Amino acid sequence: xxxxxxxxxxxxxxxxxxxxxxxxxxxxxxxxxxxxxxxxxxxxxxxxxxxxxxxxxxxxxxxxxxxxxxxxxxxxxxxxxxxxxxxxxxxxxxxxxxxxxxxxxxxxxxxxxxxxxxxxxxxxxxxxxxxxxxxxxxxxxxxxxxxxxxxxxxxxxxxxxxxxxxxxxxxxxxxxxxxxxxxxxxxxxxxxxxxxxxxxxxxxxxxxxxxxxxxxxxxxxxxxxxxxxxxxxxxxxxxxxxxxxxxxxxxxxxxxxxxxxxxxxxxxxxxxxxxxxxxxxxxxxxxxxxxxxxxxxxxxxxxxxxxxxxxxxxxxxxxxxxx
Numbered sequence: 001x002x003x004x005x006x007x008x009x010x011x012x013x014x015x016x017x018x019x020x021x022x023x024x025x026x027x028x029x030x031x032x033x034x035x036x037x038x039x040x041x042x043x044x045x046x047x048x049x050x051x052x053x054x055x056x057x058x059x060x061x062x063x064x065x066x067x068x069x070x071x072x073x074x075x076x077x078x079x080x081x082x083x084x085x086x087x088x089x090x091x092x093x094x095x096x097x098x099x100x101x102x103x104x105x106x107x108x109x110x111x112x113x114x115x116x117x118x119x120x121x122x123x124x125x126x127x128x129x130x131x132x133x134x135x136x137x138x139x140x141x142x143x144x145x146x147x148x149x150x151x152x153x154x155x156x157x158x159x160x161x162x163x164x165x166x167x168x169x170x171x172x173x174x175x176x177x178x179x180x181x182x183x184x185x186x187x188x189x190x191x192x193x194x195x196x197x198x199x200x201x202x203x204x205x206x207x208x209x210x211x212x213x214x215x216x217x218x219x220x221x222x223x224x225x226x227x228x229x230x231x232x233x234x235x236x237x238x239x240x241x242x243x244x245x246x247x248x249x250x251x252x253x254x255x256x257x258x259x260x261x262x263x264x265x266x267x268x269x270x271x272x273x274x275x276x277x278x279x280x281x282x283x284x285x286x287x288x289x290x291x292x293x294x295x296x297x298x299x300x301x302x303x304x305x306x307x308x309x310x311x312x313x314x315x316x317x318x319x320x321x322x323x
Contacts (some may be wrong), residue, residue, distance in 0.1 A: 007287055026093065038086050046079045052299035056081050063293055066220040070293055084294045092134045092245070100252070102142045103133060109256035112241060117145050122193035123239040126229055126259065126281050128204040129297045130289055131246040136254055137173050142273070143257065147197040149174045149189070186235060193238045200243075203229040203281055204298070216282040219289070223303045225282060230274045238262045241279060242284050246292040 012068050014226070026034040046053065060073045075297070094100045115122050125148075127133045139146060152175055178185055206213045206226045213224040233240045240264040244255045259280045265273045289296055 018064065023093065026090070031090065034090055035087075038090070042079065042082045042086050046082055048151075051301070052082075053078050055299050055301050059298070060293075061080040061295060062219050062221060062303070063289075067290055067293075081294060085087065085297050085299075088132045088247075088295070088297065089134055091252075095134050097135055099140055100135060102138050105138050105252045105254055106256060107139075107256070109258075110139075110254070112256045112258055113139070113143070113146070115131075116198075116239065117143065117196075120196040121194050121239065123161055123198050123241055123262075124193070124229075124236055125198055125200040126203040126233070126240060126242045127200050127243070128202060128242075128285050130204075130285060131244050131253070131292060131295045132246055133200070133243065135245040135252045136243060139254075145213050147174075147192075147195075149176050149192055149197060149199050151176050151178045151201040173196075189232070190236055193236050199236070199238075201229045201232065203278075216278055217284055218282055218303075225278060227274075230277045230281070231270075233260070233277060234265055234270055234274050237264055242281055244284070244288040245288060246288060246295055248292070255288065259284075 022034060022037055025037045056078045057073050060070070060077060064072050065072050083267050091100060107114075137148075150173065192199060203226060212227040214227055214230075215222040216225055217223075218225075239258065240260040242257050242259055246253050246255070260273075260277055
């Protein structure tokens with residue numbers, strides 16, 4: 001399949017009826033019936049989505065070169081990678097329906113959030129497509145003061161998000177569709193920060209409308225990261241955190257890390273501070289990626305320019321084959 005190279009251009013492949021059917025299966029038969037119905041979907045995706053297969057192999061090959069303890073790519077690893085992603089979607093649905101609670105989650109550094117809430121201080125949370133950020137919504141059960149706005153590019157996941165919104169029990173969490181960060185959006189977000197709310201934005205995908213990026217070494221090679229989230233965080237002058245929610249041995253672990261204390265930055269120092277913030281974010285992302293390598297869900301040519309197609313990598317006896 002000749003999928004668009006840029007992640008934001010890809011059409012949503014699932015149908016609303018199909019997603020609702022999977023939800024009905026989950027409500028009727030629980031996790032195991034949902035997985036049984038999802039298995040053929042994963043297999044079809046593995047067979048027919050060539051670019052995702054190549055991107056997954058490219059990521060796993062780079063990871064193996066960077067950390068030889070991670071297994072070299074094999075043809076069946078893509079199915080396993082997809083299966084982990086499918087289970088993350090299941091957990092995403094479960095937490096929105098209230099089936100994953102605070103008591104099923106282990107917090108690391110949760111005092112950072114509590115201290116900000118006590119001070120009524122808003123903050124920017126830089127997130128990624130490693131792990132399952134939605135699990136953090138379970139925190140709202142024990143923190144009713146928490147108000148969170150998640151900035152999303154949902155055009156290529158509109159149907160899935162529509163189903164999630166239907167089952168959303170968490171009034172503290174708002175999903176805000178943004179294709180690009182303009183002045184109006186920035187002012188709206190500044191008001192939220194001033195009211196002591198939290199803003200979450202993914203900092204590992206370059207937007208299509210404003211493709212400004214900066215390069216940082218990630219898993220041993222330069223990769224593009226979006227400039228917008230780091231520039232927005234500096235402009236809002238708010239504390240900046242990163243959160244990674246990873247699943248280990250059937251239990252989610254949420255890791256909080258403070259990246260910047262906030263404050264006014266002189267104009268001539270903003271580039272330096274922005275770059276330092278990007279360095280800190282990428283360092284955390286890489287560390288957690290090494291601890292949960294199969295939970296990286298960027299199935300597009302991450303290390304390539306957004307305007308270029310991913311060329312099939314040279315095949316060896318250990319690489320994924322192009323089925």
